[in-house]
Amino acid sequence: MAPKKILMLVGDFVEDYEVMVPYQVLLTVGHHVDVVCPDKKAKETVATAIHDFEQEQTYTEKRxxxxxxxxxxxxxxxxxxDALVIPGGRAPEYIRLDKRVRxxxxxxxNNKKPIASICHGLQVLAAAGVVTGRKITAYKTLGPDLQLAGANYVEVEPTEVVVDGNLVTSPAWPGHPKWLAEFLKLLGTTINP
Structure with missing residues (x-):
């Protein structure tokens, strides 16, 4: 397996697990990952947000x-x-406004390169107009928005994944094992047990 070159799009308050875990996993299996943020340069930082479920009606957010x-x-x-990763968190709601990102x-x-997006990262895909007619999932509160964008939105458990052609999507970071496994398949990455 030849190493792939992967781009990851983030912004301030990207979800902590959704940037850290995929970045580290992709490096671990030998791929090169460039992580970028609009209007920021290499070696600058973005703040991450930690989202958790603590018995309220929605997730909580901490620095x-x-x-x-x-x-x-x-x-x-x-x-x-060779591929693109778009994590969730708060960042997608504003980086999607950037025409260069879209x-x-x-x-x-358009080039059918693998795209892995998770949680609120699907906001970027919807803004770019690439979800129309596609079977996808995301954090459940995005369901109505994705349907309005023309997607075939499917609500699945947070541990699950939905694959449609070059798109690999999951509702939230509990889906990392299946989400990353399916993305690695699209990349042609094999891991020997």
Whole structure:
């Protein structure tokens, strides 16, 4: 298996587990991962948010770690990467407003490159217009928005994954094992037991 070059799109208050775990797993299996944030440069940081379920009607949010970016957003081009990862958290609700982000996502999708998105990361895919007619999942509060964007939204357990062509989606970080396994399959990554 040849190592793949993967781009990860983040912003301040990206969900902590949803950036840290995929980044570390993808590096562990030998892939190269560039993590970028619009209007930030390599070696700058983004703040992460920790989302948890503590018996309220929705998740709680706490300040997480600082995550150091590995590349500069303005210098990345989709043609230089094999795949894209879009974590959730608060970041997707505002990075999706950036035309450069939407254009980048569309370019990955137009070229049928694997795209893994989790939780609120689907807000970026919807804003880029790549969910229409696609079977996807996300954090359940996004269901109505994704349906309005033309997606075939499926509500599944937080530990599950939905794959439609080049799109791999999951509702939240408890889905990491299945979400990452399916993404690795699309990348052609094999792991010997």
């Amino acid at each position: 997480g770690h600082n995550f150091t970016l590995t590349a500069t957003f303005s210098s990345v081009k989709a043609k230089d990467y 254009d980048l996502v569309r370019e990955f999708d």
